[in-house]
Amino acid sequence: xxxxxxxxxxxxxxxxxxxxxxxxxxxxxxxxxxxxxxxxxxxxxxxxxxxxxxxxxxxxxxxxxxxxxxxxxxxxxxxxxxxxxxxxxxxxxxxxxxxxxxxxxxxxx
Numbered sequence: 001x002x003x004x005x006x007x008x009x010x011x012x013x014x015x016x017x018x019x020x021x022x023x024x025x026x027x028x029x030x031x032x033x034x035x036x037x038x039x040x041x042x043x044x045x046x047x048x049x050x051x052x053x054x055x056x057x058x059x060x061x062x063x064x065x066x067x068x069x070x071x072x073x074x075x076x077x078x079x080x081x082x083x084x085x086x087x088x089x090x091x092x093x094x095x096x097x098x099x100x101x102x103x104x105x106x107x108x109x
Contacts, residue, residue, distance in 0.1 A: 058085040059096045 030036045040049060054077055061071045068082045077085075089096045 055081065055085050058082050059089055059100065062086055062089055063100045 027036070027039070030039055044052070054075060057075050058071055058077050058081065061074065062082070062085060066074075068079050068086075071077060071082050072079055085096070089100075
């Protein structure tokens, strides 16, 4: 299995704890959306899941070129959150971009 690199990147320079690698490896082993949902529901609070889901929706809309104020209207996200997601999308570790591109290439279900 590939070793996870935990170097800080993007707008935040906060270092991740070494234990994060084990969590990332566990997530990478999940095989289906149902498995992922069950794992994340056990791991996270509803508030954390809502926050992550909201940020993902913001990333999807930013990737479509939608204006910040329209994203805020549609999602209820603050412009500060939208700006933060935008910064991570442009200057972050590449995670948003990887998943956005992968979702675009995936066949319609």
